Amino acid sequence: MENEVKLAAGTMVTFAIAVSALVILPYIQVRDVKPPEGLKPYTSAELRGRSVYIANGCVYCHSQQPRSESFAPDAKRGWGRASVPGDYVYDKPHLLGSMRTGPDLMNIGVRQPSKDWHLGHLYQPRAYVPGSIMPSYPYLFEIKDKAEPGEEALNLPPGTAPAGKVVVARPEMLDLVKYLLSLKREYPVLSPEPHEAAGAKTPSAPPAGKPASAS
């Protein structure tokens, strides 16, 4: 019996240590995070777009967590500075992602501010990036003879739309693009990163203007 008691006690102690390290301590670290001044809450259209992003599995190929320079050259790729907990205060559920089949999208609104580009790229990625392996999303568009009042035909590269037809984005697609354009974390981070505080030389991130390549 003595051994069983030791085994049970050992199991409970191990479990308690794991829960503290993986659940309780991280919760204490981030529970009081305030929204940064430069970060706006999502509008209702952007939130609808966020659910289209979730429903279509964009998160399976795109992360939203640029890493610090010591981990990856994300800033050099134009994906923005390393993210901090405050960047995610309005993200429920968070969409950090773990796969990077495509580029990180945390700052896509800075890097690619053109609504036309996004609509066209989501209609047919290969018309913009030859050889792209990103899926197209034709069911979020409608093909028509001409755009009706209040609708806007997509401004596509020649030869992309079916001959003699126009392509019009469905409302879900317009919301999705509003969400993508809202992804901007350009405001400065308040608390410096530990290695900056220690006086180490940290080159500043390049402006997030240049297009990034997938890797």
Ligand code: HEC
């Ligand atoms: C199968 C993986 C995959 C899925 C799913 C996917 N993408 Fe992509 N995405 C890529 C790849 C690869 C690229 C890079 C090539 C390109 O631009 O087409 C990319 C590029 C992009 C870019 C341009 C990024 C830049 O830095 O230029 C945007 C924006 C984007 N994807 C949005 C989306 C959205 C929104 C969805 C969901 C509706 C989605 N992607 C789903 C793989 C994927």
